Amino acid sequence: MRIAILYSGGKDSNLAxxxxxxxxxxxxxxxxxIPNKFDSWMFHRxxxxxxxxxxxxxxLPWQYVNVSGEKDFELYELKTFLSSIRGIDGIATGVIAxxxxxxxxxxxxxxxxxxxxxxxxxxxxxxxxxxxxxxNFEVYFTSVSAEGIGKEWLGRRLDMxxxxxxxxxxxxxxxxxxxxxxxxxxxxxxxxxxxxxxxxLEAETIWKRNYGYWIIKKYILLxxx
Numbered sequence: 001m002r003i004a005i006l007y008s009g010g011k012d013s014n015l016a017x018x019x020x021x022x023x024x025x026x027x028x029x030x031x032x033x034i035p036n037k038f039d040s041w042m043f044h045r046x047x048x049x050x051x052x053x054x055x056x057x058x059x060l061p062w063q064y065v066n067v068s069g070e071k072d073f074e075l076y077e078l079k080t081f082l083s084s085i086r087g088i089d090g091i092a093t094g095v096i097a098x099x100x101x102x103x104x105x106x107x108x109x110x111x112x113x114x115x116x117x118x119x120x121x122x123x124x125x126x127x128x129x130x131x132x133x134x135x136n137f138e139v140y141f142t143s144v145s146a147e148g149i150g151k152e153w154l155g156r157r158l159d160m161x162x163x164x165x166x167x168x169x170x171x172x173x174x175x176x177x178x179x180x181x182x183x184x185x186x187x188x189x190x191x192x193x194x195x196x197x198x199x200x201l202e203a204e205t206i207w208k209r210n211y212g213y214w215i216i217k218k219y220i221l222l223x224x225x
Contacts, residue, residue, distance in 0.1 A: 002026040003117060004085070005092040006033065006105075007062075008044030009051040010186040011132055011139045011158065012094030012120060012178070017058075018135070018193055019119035020092055028088045029061035030054075033078055037069030038213070042101060045069075046142040046213045047187050050198075057194040057221065079108050090115035096125060098180045125178040129163045138190035138197065145211035146183035148173040154205050154214040158186065187216065196221045 005020065007013045007030035020027065032051040033043045055062030065081040067074040082091070091114050095101045102118060109116040120128060132139060139158035144150065148169035156162060166177045175183045190197035202218035 001089045001115070002028050002087065003090040003092050003115075004028050004031045004063075004088050006031055006094075007051055007055070008032065008048055008094075008185075009054050009188060010044050010094075010142075011137065011188060012096060012128075012180075013044075014054075014094075014137065014188045014191050014193075015128065015132055016092060016094035016119045018191065020117070021193065023119070025092070025117075027060055029063050030058070031091075032062065032064040033074075034064055034066050035069030035074060036066065040067075040069040040074060042074060042104060043067070043069070044185050046185055047216050050187070050216060050219075053198060053219070053221070054188065054194075057190075057196045057198060059195050075104055075108060079111060082108070082112055082114075088114065090117050092117035092119065094120055096120045096123065096128065096178050096180055097176070101180075125176070125180075126163070126167070128178065129158070129166075130160070132158065133160055133163065135192055136190070137188060137192075139186050139188050140200070140214070141184050142187045142214045142216075143185040143212065144183070146173070146175050146181070147210075148175060149184060151205070151207045151212055153184065154207075154212055155203055190224070194224065197224055198222075 035043045038045045067077040106116045141153045144153045204215045206213045
């Protein structure tokens with residue numbers, strides 16, 4: 001089956017891509033949705049333009065579509081874009097537990113006569129995080145917006161220590177440890193699929209009272225170690 005995957009550059013879309021390739025799906029292209037607003041209901045925002053660089057590291061075709069970021073209308077804009085695409089049978093995403101996101105993608109695919117594919121859906125969020133670490137994904141926190149997850153998380157690497165800390169924060173504040181409630185977003189610099197890796201040279205931390213972003217400013221591509 002020839003598919004496109006909604007690809008933000010974060011941990012979930014990269015792990016979903018890893019699953020899809022293992023399952024022998026043909027990846028037609030990575031599709032990055034770039035919302036004009038940072039508080040999009042559906043789509044990842046910080047550093048999403050660098051998905052083009054990640055696609056280069058993955059040696060996969062990349063396309064993008066700009067959307068308004070307005071609730072529901074951004075999905076109409078995505079549907080309009082996809083209606084012009086030929087040669088794909090389905091759309092995949094890295095959604096894990098968000099019924100809202102899953103239902104919106106299912107409706108979108110139904111309207112376009114495409115198969116919706118959710119390789120991570122319903123899986124244990126804790127086990128997925130541990131798998132990301134065990135597979136040596138290099139993942140950094142690029143936005144935080146939840147009680148218990150402060151400025152110090154920006155630019156932090158996802159590892160077993162941070163997973164254990166997220167578990168403790170969940171016990172106290174009830175957060176979604178995978179970040180699907182908007183608690184945090186991530187950027188992947190390396191994975192088992194990358195042919196080159198991204199080394200971040202400079203990033204800017206932006207903090208606004210109780211949420212913030214880590215914006216990558218400079219980077220280089222290096223051979224895999």
